[in-house]
Amino acid sequence: MADFGFQPTGNIFREREALLEEWTPDELVGRDEELRQYHAALQPVIEGETPSNIFLYGKSGVGKTAATRFLLELLERDSRDVDGLDLHTVEINCDGLNSSYQTAVTLVNELRDPRRQISNTGYPQASVYEFLFEELDKLGGTILIVLDEVDHIQDDSLLYKLPRARSNGDIEEARLGVIGISNDLNFQDQLNSKVRSSLCEKRVSFSAYNANELCEVLRQRESVAFEDGVIDDGVIQMCAAYGAKDSGDARQALDLLLESGDIAREHNVEMVTEAHVQKARERLQRDQIIEGIRNYSRHGQLVLWALTLLAEEGKTPARTREVRQPYEVLCEKEMSDPVSDRAVREYLSELETLGIISSNQINRGKGGGKYKEHELEQSVASVKAGLSELLDTEA
DNA sequence: TTTCCACAGGAATAAAGGGCGA
């Protein structure tokens, strides 16, 4: 058997944490205008006034969450010097929370003692809101609630209630401000007009990073994260180019740099090269697929598997009914009944949202009709690797 | 200008499952 003992290697990292999402830099690069607007929207807090509700929007990885953490840290620091200002911030990520109910439960548990947590089901909605307002009032002072990825909440109920809690008499002691963060640029339009006007009192739009800005961001982190001279020429540009291609996403570019460093360390080499970036990209794509469909129902995974088989045979883009044929064969092998056409359409639509496949609408007019064609957005090898890992673990 | 096609996707509804309080 191989020797799995742990020995320190020649470490290329100085402070690896600087590439992680939770790390907040001393200075945010390339976000000056966004920070100026955001700062102005938070100003009432330090004046001791009721906070504005703020809505941040922009594609993923453009610095919305980082800017929030950066400014809230400063705000908390400076608020300590202001007499009579008692500031609290609560941050939750709504990814995986589909409803107002689940979000309210998460907020209650965030505010409560670990011994008094409530479960995710079983309570009437009104009781959960009652618990929430009770906890907020108990906390008192000025409370900023950050709802990251707020567009995942599929109903308006909580977003309607929170900004009105004080005027409706649900809370008496606390002053409440809601900061909603969304990757979905159309989210505001989908909101009920009353919710929109209260939740989006102040709006800050975050534009995508271009390749030059991404280079700046990566260099800033690289200088902290890595030892001097371990990054090969071209590695930063390559990560930035991939990030810019992925709609100006700094998070993906940073993940890519981190993974490249990890791969170099695994191979016990002293330099991170472009070859490591290539390898890291494949690994991240596979992980993205696994993460995206980990909690998917079996049929959702089979639909993706069916499209992958078609891609392997060079039969993509494929229309929905063409995906159905291999899907039914897979169901037969699994000895389970296939789901309806409607459900297959729903799965394909979700896979598109996850960025795992892309769908294109085709209209062939009279006699041909209108339909969608789907193809993989990631390489067949990555999808197969991701799917087999999931299907094997579940088997 | 109207017709037609092939779906897409919204809405209503059902079934199954889990936690809570009485």
Next chain:
DNA sequence: TCGCCCTTTATTCCTGTGGAAA
């Protein structure tokens, strides 16, 4: 244990869409 209240996952039904063909 039972009824209630919530969830997720699915089905059925139905309307809307939009560009080529008639």
